Amino acid sequence: MSAINQMSELNQLLAQEHVLHLSVPQLVEKILSRKEGTLTDRGAVLATTGTYTGRSPQDKFIVKDHISESDINWGSTNQPISEQTFIHLYHKVLDYLKAQNELYVFKGYAGADDKYRLPIQVINEFAWHNLFAHQMFIRPDKQELSGHEAEFTVVSAPTFKADPKQDGTNSEAFIMISFKHRIVLIGGTEYAGEIKKSIFSVMNYLLPKKDILPMHCSANIGQEGDVALFFGLSGTGKTTLSADPARRLIGDDEHGWSQYGVANIEGGCYAKCINLSPEKEPQIFDAIRFGSVLENVVLDPDSQKPDYDNTSLTENTRAAYPLHHISNTVEPSIAGHPNAIVFLTADATGVLPPISKLTKEQAMYHFLSGYTSKLAGTERGVTSPQATFSACFGSPFLPLAPSVYAEMLGEKIDQFDTNVYLVNTGWTGGAYGEGQRMKLSYTRSMVHAALEGELNSVETYTDSVFGFQIPLHCPGVPDDVLIPRKTWNDPSAYDKKAQELAAKFHENFKQFTHASTAIKEAGPAFGRNN
Structure with a gap:
């Protein structure tokens, strides 16, 4: 079936009487009357998501067709599925939704900069999922809504369970993106985050083609107009550290960096x-x-x-x-070019320093590496921190090869003379289970000092294993905290753990065969020639 006929079928569904376009108060009323959720003491809606309490990466697919075949970085992250399988499941889902008593539609945008924003629509089986979409994406005013024509559609049917044998999926759940038909198809999972992250994956495909760097980062701006970006996976502190009373929030998770500056992709947190x-x-x-x-x-x-x-x-x-x-946000959520970039990692080994300044080559190495410890609950089946490398701090959402995004970032760091820091919000004084999590107050002090330029002239120590330049002093932070080896009761145990982590960095980086010699040599000094 052609894309035009599929779109016609979608429009037929949207034209039916049981498909509702509701405001936030109306959605809350629906959620309560349908018993999809309950109200908290402060009026927020609370819902539970059953079996799926996090993303399900093994159930995410990209449709492989003549549009995507040569572009996508195929593999375990971007699993291919045939167009025939997608269309088969698409029809089953639409038939299923047509039989529901009510459906809910949100029309809005991904991208705060109207020069490249993407008009989207989200069709939901659940009212609370539609409220989620309403709050997460950018809401149009009445004039914008009257001229809104969706260029990408999310169809979400959480109670539709796929049959892997008949439908070609890995389980009852599925998240499928078709760039040809411009449709995201979601079923079998009630976790609302799949809606948000599927659109981010779409933007990570579309924006580089417009010479715009999509980034999995939070962003804020200081009183002097200085912009800071915070990269890191879930649980590393992007949202927490960017929500700073002394700085205005641009956004907490997804941004584009164009020739005009930085713009939020979303309208919520x-x-x-x-x-x-x-x-x-x-x-x-x-x-x-x-x-x-x-x-x-x-x-x-x-x-x-x-x-x-x-x-x-x-x-x-x-x-x-x-x-x-949030009271101190930027509206619209756009700003100039970043003065500073902070790479966040929650290192469960207790080895990495709480803050260090990176050279451009080190920045590129650690952007491509994207090291952190995957925290419990972020994905199904993860019950304790696990060392992981996620290219560009967002590998699950990158349809293109990591080198595409890394090269764009390197060019922008050069062009705008941006300072880059690596900040460890993870463990200190020992590994997970022995040490303790870095105090948030210390991390805030270090980030503040970096953004205010207070570390620019501070004496530094060169880490013998990783080659980092570590400041020896930072306002509001005890000196001993800054050098991780000094926080361990047994320095020899630290040395062993540090060397083990360095070896993991080297092993992971072998995949980036096209990286320059300068970038490869910016990795850990220990074991580099092994």
């Missing part, structure tokens, strides 16, 4: 809220109110107050809320 408190993260805590969506958080049955310390459902508890729920 999707924050992890494990152990959330008003003392540690007041902006995020206060943002969770009427219109917000909580996922898999446990409520006190009497007070209806969220218990953010309760991880009985998952450690990947989440809060989705619009940007305007």
